[in-house]
Amino acid sequence: MTKFKLFVPALIVLALVAVSLGPIAPVVKAQDDPVLVRIYVGLGTGYLPEQQAAQVALADEWNATHEDIKIEFEFHDNETARDELLTRVAAGDPPAIVGPAGVRSVYETSNLWADVSDLIERDAAELNLDDFDAASLNLYELGDKTIALPFGFYPSFVYVNETIFQEAEVELPPLEHGAWTWADLREKAMAVTQDSSGNFLGEEGFDPSAIEVYGYFPFYTNFRASVILFSPEDAGVQLNDDGSVTATFNQPAIQEAVQFYHDGIFTDTFIPNIDAENAISEGVTNPFVSGRVGMGVSHTWLFTGMLEAINSGAFTDQWNVYPSPTASNGVTTARVHADTFAIMDAFKDREAAWEVLKWLASGEPALTLATTYGAMPARLSLRSDWEETWLEAFPQLNLDVVYSALEYLDAPNHEGYMPNYARAWDALEQYWNNLRSNADMDVLADLDAVNAEVQALFDADLAGEATEFVPTEEKAAE
Amino acid sequence: MTTQIETAVTPELQTEAGRGRLALSPRRAQVLWGFLFITPWILGFLLFIFGPMLASLYLSMTNYNIERPGEMEFIGLDHYRRMFSVDVVGENESGAAELRSGYQEVFRVGPYHFTAQDHRFWKSIQVTLTFAMVSLPVNLSLSLLFALLTNTRVPGVTVFRTLFYLPSVIPTVVAAFVFQQFLRTQDGWLNMHVLNPLGLGNPAWLQDPGWAIPALTLIGTWGIGTAMLMFLAGLQNVPTELYEAARVDGAGWLSRLRHVTLPMISPVILYNLVIGLIGTFQYFVIAYSITIPAGRGGNDLSMYFYNLHVYREAYVFFDMGYASALAWFLLVLVMIITALVFRSSNRWVFYAAGGRS
Amino acid sequence: MKRLLQFFQNGSNQRAYLQDEAYKFIGLGTLFMVLLGLAAVYLSPLLYMGSTALKSEAQLADPDDPLLPQSPQTYHYVSEETQTFRYTYRHPRTFEYEGRELAVYEVIAQGRILNYALLEDRGDSGVFIDPENPDAGPIEMANVTPSGLKAAVEREQLEVQLYFVDVNGVEQQLGLVDEFEDGSTLWVNPENVGAEPMRLPISKDDARLVRDERDLPLYHVPIDGETRELALLEAGRRSTTFIDPDNPDELIVVEERARGLDPVYKLELHPENFKTAIDTINYPRLFANTLIVAVVGGFGAMASATLVAYGFTRFNIPYGNLLFLILLSTIILPPQVTQIPTYIIFRKLGWIGTLLPLIVPFFFSNAYNVFLLRQYMMGIPLELDEAARVDGANPLRILWHVIIPTARPALVAVYLFHFLWAWNEFQQPLIYIGGNENNQVLAVGLQRFSQIYSSQQHLMMAAGVLTMFVPLLIFFLAQRIFMQGVVITGVEK
Structure with missing residues (x-):
């Protein structure tokens, strides 16, 4: 009992002390401030x-x-x-x-x-x-x-870990834009992919569940940023003369792109899935300096992180930047x-x-x-x-x-205008995340579905219904 | 302080007295005292809860959008109508569902497709209820088990109590972070050092939609410390005479648990059940931060909780009006469920004082 | 005879007693082991947390990262090889036009950089030649001040040999860019490659070559049935080259790939992670703020909840049940329902960015606490109140002398729970403190930290440990009062 009786006043005192010490007075502003x-x-x-x-x-x-x-x-x-x-x-x-x-x-x-x-x-x-x-x-x-x-x-450009290429005895990419394709990149990426026992992809004993070096790392991944590298027309958003907007996210270039990523992750296993991306990023300022990434498309902003890693001695590999590969439609895109x-x-x-x-x-x-x-x-x-x-x-x-x-550069930009922007972007992201984690996904059928969903969002926005809902029944009755 | 309140009350009592001694009912004084004691809550309620609630109820009937505050209009119950625009459709010859324009599938039973205009709304209710039904029983029984085990004379029992309580003091954000690493498919500790060596495979805890609810339930068991303490306090409140009497009657451990312990701690079970239920409906931080990328509700919306939907409508799509409507619906839903639990509690909750307020 | 009988009887009693004790002992022993196992499984993520908090960054980056904090070992190697570095040599670009050597400048026009050779400087305008297309003839450009133009550069990538060079009595590491016929040489300082290379009147033979020095990772390498600790010099597809630290002059070439080998680890704790974490998140400031919020708010929560719960349990308030139901329903109130309007109220009061919104509302009681105390007070026999009332005590006296002492453990629990809740609460400080870092609390500070340092697990976990340390300590200390209170409460008597 006595202990408790002491406890309450002690609390009150503590509380008062805390109040008097605390910086909890409201900020008062003068009226004639600049x-x-x-x-x-x-x-x-x-x-x-x-x-x-x-x-x-x-x-x-x-x-x-x-x-x-x-x-x-x-x-x-x-x-x-x-x-x-x-x-x-x-x-x-x-x-x-x-x-x-x-x-x-x-x-x-x-x-x-x-x-x-x-x-x-x-x-x-x-x-x-x-x-x-x-x-x-x-x-x-x-x-x-x-x-x-x-x-x-x-x-942006392709960052290449030259030390990894040297270890795998793979020739470095060319230095001119237009001199190599995504197929070439895939080939090189697969050639440098290596598991934790030292086996290269394609060699006997290669264990796809214990990959240590991935040939290609999808830096800064979102749907539009990833597929723009395959040079789709209009960046998937076609602005028509009559003011309407057509979603073309299921055009051939994008189909090729999503197939490339899905196969790259689950069939060819030279691209990490979301889980493996997380593991690679551990303990490093950016995934590239982990020494587990052969190539990856990223932007000048990676310079800052690279510099930090190099100065701290965490990254000692040779590296450099190489041009973005050319898509199969003959167009080269360096995302910006x-x-x-x-x-x-x-x-x-x-x-x-x-x-x-x-x-x-x-x-x-x-x-x-x-x-x-x-x-x-x-x-x-x-x-x-x-x-x-x-x-x-x-x-x-x-x-x-x-x-x-x-x-x-990509023009129109991969982050450029779409009607109903936030919701359309979100629908595409949902697709993109499934693509990178679901091995059994029907990539092309789902791409058609998400394109239809985005088209519906476009139409709703242009009809002035972006945020205000008009019930279907009532509209019919009017 | 005591004298102040007494003088404040005295005039009232005198008036009562003036009307005649019979009218000086202790009941009136009781009422007065009662209101006096609950005044702090009444003030706080009006200021911080009821007022803001009314404001947001009004918002829920407008198309208020942060981006376009100037275009705010009163739209009546349209938001609520949007939530409940559902349709069950069959399939055409080729086996595809015949979706109405603007509708999307939530789930299917055989050839019947349940579609809705805001399919995420229904999906989030599905996820939330499933999680409640899996996670609540697990948490309640586990916390009771921990309480029973640490309500013994085992050496170092205080240490064990502390150990079991420990995860509860970890900030939720940190817990989410720890488990995100701990449950990684290839090199997470659980898979790499426990399940894989035992030959139990490599579940993709946070990737595979089928594992989403089990994974979150597993993480949820880290928050049972408070429930365990409540049970422990309840257990220690059970009079030892009751156990003695039961022992004399020849009741075994299980029978004592069933006939003495559980009824005696039933108020605590009720409390933990209600709090747990409410917690599930407000489940947010983990669902938000454990998925990669954060805040999207996981693959196939397997971690798309109701509160995440509200949050996204409000802060991702800026649709404050619709978000307010969603929040209000949640409020009503939880009120109904809680009322049901309380109603049923008449049957199984036992109060030592014998009275129910 | 009787004594003998008694002795035997005693003996059997004693045996039974001993047996009882043994069973009890075995039972408790088993229980202890069960608890130990349970705790180990339940807390294994915490072990991950603790272990990671003490790891080095290098270990985390290792894909075969062992459980305990250990660090990969290295060997400092000085090779026979000389050191070079890649250098982009930039010199002013020139263009030969009609026998004249023209300087090329960067001319900016209409959003493009044009590299034009200057033919004639006219002060505030210039005549240029396009080196890409000299046949087009001179181009006159108005609004261009040639003297203000930047020279265009020609870039040349060189592999430069590093030397120790004596420059004015100071030995420096410089890269050799070029040698001239007069015996002088052109040097670049790798620390300052932006500067013009300097010409020194010395030959490269006067300088000493810089040797390649590196920290090489050590591996367990199986050679001829024996495992040796060797330093990895060069990894290749077909073979790997190692160096034996005991005999650095000899290269060991193994037909094995480096990635398949186990690195050499040594147990190595990194408690400095905690210091880094403390410095990075301004821990003392966050700590003080959080303590104020938890202590003051906890007191408010406890005091107000006691009054309100007492009011609800012991007085027949008209519509009391309805009021209580309303109170209860505030528990289930989704925060979004009141968020924006409440924010506006606090802003009108000038409280945004201060700790007040995190403290003051709790002096108006909170549904959780009232519910808990009400549940508890309903368990207190009414007879205790009656006894006091008969003695002439008014309700306040009854509250102070009967209810509060009896409900003591519940009160402490309320205080404790509020303290812990306030310590961990995230959403409210996030919204109400806003960008005012001086008044920030731990949970939000930690979250900001976690966003920025998400790949630095060791710092993340160290910060997590630091944050949970206080609630844990408080629980540990308060647990006694809490449990003791439960045991000696009046209910049991």
Whole structure:
């Protein structure tokens, strides 16, 4: 009993002490503050701890010289950034600028962004529009709106672990775009695939359930990003003259692509399934530096992780970048990602946000951000500085491959416009995940089914029913 | 504090007294005291629950979409109609289901295909109920077993209690993370070091839709610590005289368990059952984070729980109005099920005080 | 005789007693083993957690990663081979046009980089030649200031030999790019390849070659029925080359592939993982915040639930059953039902980003706790209240002197459960604390950590252990009060 009687007052005291110590007083804001332009980082890259300092320093630089507008970067984990952002918008407390955000984020939340086309026109001279890479300017046009300035690109190529090729005595891929095909890649990938007892794929005793080296690793996998490499027309979304949109995700190029991945995982076993991907990623900054991956298509953003692994001594293999293979329709596609900063429509002071946006897209800050994010700057005048940074890090880098990839970018982009974007994307992802984990799947029949499902989502959106449901019965009655 | 409340009550009592001594019913004073004690809850309820609930009930009858707050319109019960737009269709000659436009298959029985406009809604109910029916009995019996085993005089019993309780204090996110690695098909510890050496094969716990519910049930057993403690407290509350009496009557261990222990701890069983049931309907963090990629409900939607559906409608597709309707339906559904459990509890729950509020 | 009889009787009694004890002992022993087995199986994922928390990153990356924290062993090898590195030599590009050597510049026009040779600089405009198509003749470009243009570069990849070079009395590792006829040489610093290569008036014979030094992984290699620990030099398709650390000059070539061999492991714990994890997630800050939320909120939850449960169990409130049902139904309330409106209320109050939304609501009682206490209080015999009432005690006195002491274990349980719940709660802090890292709590901090470090299992698990450490300790300490309270509660008497 006595023990308990002591327990209660002790709790109260503890509670009071905690309250008085705690930083729980509400933040009080003065009324005549300068405009605060908050930049919401997390929908794309940029939120990682090692990336934060450079951005905070940029904000300090701006704030030291500006009295009327103050900027502040906020960092949100990529996984939850979108939910937090939407809760904030719902509660009427939107940040001013969101970025770096990819093409997909832009389309998926297309109604959240403010139109800046009039501002771009007004300040064209100051912006020096000529200096932006021509391929990047139309990426952020939503109908008649332009919502952002291009900021950076991430072109892609095949990363090759040359040490693994050497071990398997397989010849390295050619260095020119158009000089090798996906069939060649498959052949090489199978030739370097090796199990944990040292047997190569195709040799007697090879154990497909204990593969140690996979010939090909599907980095950054989602449906559209994976099938675009096989150069489908219109990236699967065909925009018709009458304003309707046709889903062509079951066209031959995509059929070939899904068959390639499914066979690669379950029949030819040179591509890991989801489970094995997870195992390969363990203990490494990215799967490529695990030493268990022969090849994989990825973007310039992998440079940052590679550098870290090499500097820490975790990755000692020889590697380099090689061009994307050519699809069987004769077209070569080097998938590209692009990042930007956009102003939120719900933010009240568009002009203030635009001032900040212009500054971020100008020389010095743009280069700092591009280096921080691993992007190739959209401003052409910054390219050679960027090049120098990476040559210093990777003296052996096949820079010609990096630059010539720019001639083969995917246009329309694999993250480009679709009606009913989020739901259509989601339906395709459901298919893609089944494809990578279900050995018995009827790949082509399911592809037809998902194409029909996506077509229905397109039609519903264009009929103005994207979010508001109109019951079938009632429509019939009207 | 005591005096304050007494003076507050006194005038009321005096008025009662003024009307005549018979009217000074202790009942009225009782009522007053009662309300006084439950005031904290009434305030909190109005402020943090009832008000927001009304607001979201209204939202559920609008097409509110975060992306387009300006276009909000009142649409009545359309959302609820969408949920319940179902259709059972047969097959044509070639054996394919004749789906109505906009409808998708949920499941099939023989040649009959159950289709629905929001097939994910029905799928998520199916997954959630299946999980409840598998996981709840497992968790209840396992926690009772642990409680019985640690309610003995075995040496080091406190240590065992702590060990069995231990997983419950691990943050759910971490548990999801541990099991994601632990249950890996090829090199997870369970398959690599236990099942494979025993010749029990390599189940693809988190990949194969058939293994999804067993896998989640297995993970769920890590959360039974609290239930075990409740049982333990209940067991220690059972008067030893009852056991003595039963022993004198010649009852064996099993018979004592059935006729003494279980009735005596039935309130705890009820509590754990209700809490477990509710937990299943709000099951989210594990279902969200254990799948690769996260938040999609696993292969063939085998881990697509109801709460995940609500979450996705709200935060992936921004359809706050529809999400509110889904949340409200869930509320009604769980209320009905809980009411049923309570109704049945009259038959099997035994209170020592003899009274039921 | 009688004594003898007694002795035998005693003896048999004693035997029976001993037998009883033995059975009891065997029973408890079996039970102990059963419990031990159960605990081992039940907690095996925790063993994974603990073991992984102490592993090195290198071990995790190994596909044959052993159960316990062990590290692959290496051998530091200095070879006869010299060291080279690949270097991209960039020199200004030139173009020969009509016998003149023109410098090539990067001219940016209409979103493209054009590599044009400058024919004539006119200050604020220029005349250029396109080296790809010189026949097209000179191109005049206005709005181009030639003096501000960047020179276009020619890239040449070289395999450069590394030397120790004496530069102004300091020995440096430099790569030899070129040798000139006058005996001087061109060098690049591998630490700073962006800089122009430097020309030094020395011959390469004055410099010392840099030897190749590497850490080679050690393997168990079976040779002639005997297993030796050898360092892997080069893996090949047909054979593998090893070095014996005891005799580094001799190469051992084995007709065996490296991937099939077992690496040499040595038990090696990495407790520094915990320090890394603590530093990375700002553990002290998160810890303090979480403690405040759990301690203060726990007190609020316990105090308010006691009052409310007492009100519901001991007073005939009109529509009490209905009210209680409403209370109960709040347990089953999906969080999404109230999430957005509640968020707006807290925002209006200016509480977003503070700990208040995680504490204050619990001072208004919570359905779980009220339910638990009500279940418990209903088990307290009404006679105890009656006895006190007869003594003239008012309801508050009864609460303080009868109910609270009797319900003590349940109260502690409520406090305990709230503490643990608050410690692990994820969704609420995620929404209400938002981006204010100063007020962040452990669960969310940990989740952020897990997203970013998902491949660093060792750090992930170390952080997990750190997070569960406190609730575990508290449970361990509070368990006594909890269990003791249950045993000596008034109910039993």
